[in-house]
Amino acid sequence: MPNLVWLPSWLAPLSDRQGSPVQAILQRTSIKTFRDVSLSPSLKTFAERAWGKLPLPSAGPALPVHQLAFFEPDDKFFDRRIAYLDKVIAGCASVLHTGTLSSKLICSRYTVGLPLLEPASARTFHDAIASYRTALTAGQLLRVTPL
Numbered sequence: 001m002p003n004l005v006w007l008p009s010w011l012a013p014l015s016d017r018q019g020s021p022v023q024a025i026l027q028r029t030s031i032k033t034f035r036d037v038s039l040s041p042s043l044k045t046f047a048e049r050a051w052g053k054l055p056l057p058s059a060g061p062a063l064p065v066h067q068l069a070f071f072e073p074d075d076k077f078f079d080r081r082i083a084y085l086d087k088v089i090a091g092c093a094s095v096l097h098t099g100t101l102s103s104k105l106i107c108s109r110y111t112v113g114l115p116l117l118e119p120a121s122a123r124t125f126h127d128a129i130a131s132y133r134t135a136l137t138a139g140q141l142l143r144v145t146p147l
Helices: 021-034 041-053 075-098 108-116 119-138
Strands: none
Touching: 041 119, 075 108, 075 119
């Protein structure tokens, strides 16, 4: 479950180092900010599963949430995200039916990697993304501004 964070270019690589202090403080901030956000029942299952897969960061401080800048996503933002999901679902379907992709899928990593998946893994991935898309669009997505 990604959190969109813009970091200065000199700081960004430090957040990618597993267990680094920068990564830990961002993880603690993410938990503090997003862990208890209200979600529709259809999305809560996906969120709980994702949070459950993440290890807890070491004890320590989080960033002061009240000093962070947040943006309020509009309908176009959500439409773009759903369009990305649709492209991935269609790409998975193409790989399942033909073994290939007819064009670039979102990024070159997906375009190269998706056809390399075993058919059972591609099916599982397709079904999971399709199920998530259904949950995302089924009910009203609660747009909650973090603390």
